[in-house]
Amino acid sequence: MLNLFWKSRNLPTTPEPALAEQQARVRLLNEELSQLRGAAVERTRTTDTKASFLVVAAGFLAGVAGSELVDSDTWFIGLVPLSLTLATVVVSAMALWPRALSVPSARHVVDTYVNANMSPETLEDHLLEIRTKEVEKRNAQNESKAGLTKWGFILLIAAMASSLAVVVVTAILGA
Numbered sequence: 001m002l003n004l005f006w007k008s009r010n011l012p013t014t015p016e017p018a019l020a021e022q023q024a025r026v027r028l029l030n031e032e033l034s035q036l037r038g039a040a041v042e043r044t045r046t047t048d049t050k051a052s053f054l055v056v057a058a059g060f061l062a063g064v065a066g067s068e069l070v071d072s073d074t075w076f077i078g079l080v081p082l083s084l085t086l087a088t089v090v091v092s093a094m095a096l097w098p099r100a101l102s103v104p105s106a107r108h109v110v111d112t113y114v115n116a117n118m119s120p121e122t123l124e125d126h127l128l129e130i131r132t133k134e135v136e137k138r139n140a141q142n143e144s145k146a147g148l149t150k151w152g153f154i155l156l157i158a159a160m161a162s163s164l165a166v167v168v169v170t171a172i173l174g175a
Helices: 002-008 017-069 075-096 104-114 118-173
Strands: none
Touching: 002 017, 017 075, 017 104, 104 118
């Protein structure tokens, strides 16, 4: 009886194998993209945490050592660690700077597709593409942030090493 209902409306009584396989692939890809998106969001959080640490550490270094490093006798070498500390803060702030993701908002997706003249399978394909672009853009932003954060750590280490060198030179000159 049910098959007559479907046939009377020209609907297939059983899904075509190729269509069923495609739907299964789309579901699997959606699950994988959800996991990849979660990993990208987590990577953004950890990179932001590291960049924030750099700003705090550089501020601490500048506050503690700044007045000791720059005096009338050794001001020229004392500016090196302070410049490196400032560079650390600038690079870390660049890593923390908010960036637009340029993906459709949830409201835009709903408004666009809620009454769209397309099959659910086609809609799934469109949504899969939207998620894919979001993950790609998040990963690109994360790569940029990670590179800036790496430079921040390099600059902080250089600032600490040069601070130590200035202290040693100042002690030798003062003796």
